[in-house]
Every structure is written in C-alpha cells, then in structure tokens.
Amino acid sequence: QQPVQSPQAVILREGEDAVINCSSSKALYSVHWYRQKHGEAPVFLMILLKGGEQKGHEKISASFNEKKQQSSLYLTASQLSYSGTYFCGTRTGNQFYFGTGTSLTVIP
Amino acid sequence: DSGVTQTPKHLITATGQRVTLRCSPRSGDLSVYWYQQSLDQGLQFLIQYYNGEERAKGNILERFSAQQFPDLHSELNLSSLELGDSALYFCASSTRDRGADTQYFGPGTRLTVL
Numbered sequence: 078q079q080p081v082q083s084p085q086a087v088i089l090r091e092g093e094d095a096v097i098n099c100s101s102s103k104a105l106y107s108v109h110w111y112r113q114k115h116g117e118a119p120v121f122l123m124i125l126l127k128g129g130e131q132k133g134h135e136k137i138s139a140s141f142n143e144k145k146q147q148s149s150l151y152l153t154a155s156q157l158s159y160s161g162t163y164f165c166g167t168r169t170g171n172q173f174y175f176g177t178g179t180s181l182t183v184i185p
Numbered sequence: 186d187s188g189v190t191q192t193p194k195h196l197i198t199a200t201g202q203r204v205t206l207r208c209s210p211r212s213g214d215l216s217v218y219w220y221q222q223s224l225d226q227g228l229q230f231l232i233q234y235y236n237g238e239e240r241a242k243g244n245i246l247e248r249f250s251a252q253q254f255p256d257l258h259s260e261l262n263l264s265s266l267e268l269g270d271s272a273l274y275f276c277a278s279s280t281r282d283r284g285a286d287t288q289y290f291g292p293g294t295r296l297t298v299l
C-alpha cells in the first residue's frame with residue numbers, strides 16, 4: 078500500500094522551515110527519504126531503521142516512529158536548492174513502496 | 186552522478202512492440218531494483234534482483250520481465266506495449282539484499298509509446 082504524504086505541496090521563502098509527513102497503513106521495517114528534481118532521478122537523503130532512529134543531514138533531519146507507522150522529514154532554514162519533490166520510500170515485507178510525494182518550492 | 190547507468194536515455198516506439206531497457210549498477214552493488222514513474226501513478230516498484238536471483242516482486246505486469254546477468258547488469262523487457270506504458274523507468278542499485286541500505290538511482294529511461 079502506498080504511503081500517504083502530507084502536505085501535497087508547500088511553498089516556502091528562503092530561510093523558513095518545513096515538515097513533511099509520511100504515513101503507512103502497514104508495519105514498516107525502514108523508511109527512506111528522497112528528493113527528486115523535475116526530469117531527474119530521485120536522490121537519496123537518508124534512511125531510518127526500526128528503533129525510533131532520528132538522523133540528520135546538514136539542515137535536513139528525519140524521525141521514524143514505527144508504532145505509529147509514520148516518519149517525518151524536517152527541513153530547517155530552507156535554501157533554494159531544496160526545491161523539488163520529496164518522496165518517502167518504505168519497505169513492508171518484501172515490497173517497496175514510495176509515498177505520494179510532496180512538492181516543495183522555495184522562493185527568494 | 187550516482188554511478189548507476191541506464192541505456193537508452195529515450196525510447197520512442199509503437200503500441201504492440203517490445204523493448205529492452207538496460208541497467209548497470211554501481212561497482213560492488215549486488216542488488217538492482219526497477220521502478221516505473223508515471224504522472225498518474227507516481228513511483229512504483231516493479232522488481233528486485235540480488236546477485237542474479239529475483240528477490241522481490243511489486244506491481245510488475247505479466248508483459249514485463251527482467252533478469253540480472255552474471256556481470257550484475259540487469260535488463261527490463263517490456264512487450265506488447267500499450268500507450269499506458271509510457272513512463273520514466275528507473276533502476277537503482279544497492280549493496281545489500283534487504284532494502285535497509287541506500288538505493289542509488291540511475292538517470293532513467295524515458296519510454297514513449299505512440
């Protein structure tokens with residue numbers, strides 16, 4: 078089942094923060110986060126494993142709550158380069174699912 | 186550059202035809218994943234191979250098949266093509282089998298079925 082992401086789209090001014098949520102109806106083993114710019118391949122941001130792990134990558138961090146079957150991506154002090162579509166990717170059993178996507182636009 | 190290569194970059198063909206998409210994983214990666222991305226369906230997992238063996242199967246149509254060769258490159262075969270098969274096809278590779286590590290995506294093959 079495809080995870081649901083919220084919001085679907087968000088517009089930020091440079092320097093503002095954003096949170097993108099990913100929610101699954103099935104138990105999760107791991108959650109991946111990717112950013113995809115138009116016409117390009119998804120680029121890996123980070124992976125979180127079971128255990129409530131939280132990771133950070135520069136000004137981007139994420140959390141994973143396996144009990145709630147949810148993950149959140151936090152972008153702080155956004156930059157123009159953060160614009161793109163963000164996908165969560167999840168593994169449930171032997172299947173891989175990508176979320177519905179969140180379009181993020183950062184404007185000057 | 187992720188280190189994953191895909192050929193061709195673009196493919197235009199007619200309905201009913203058959204095409205083969207090729208993927209070479211990053212050096213040292215044993216897992217290859219295939220994904221389809223279309224406007225209305227988002228990113229869909231098709232199939233995974235690990236060291237030559239099929240490991241996981243997603244929403245792959247019976248008209249589609251894939252294999253991974255001894256040199257670890259993979260091919261995705263699409264037959265009896267329909268208009269709805271037009272999409273971006275990505276392959277990704279990772280080191281391990283269980284999907285708990287990073288997947289590096291290739292640049293994709295854009296398939297247009299006319």
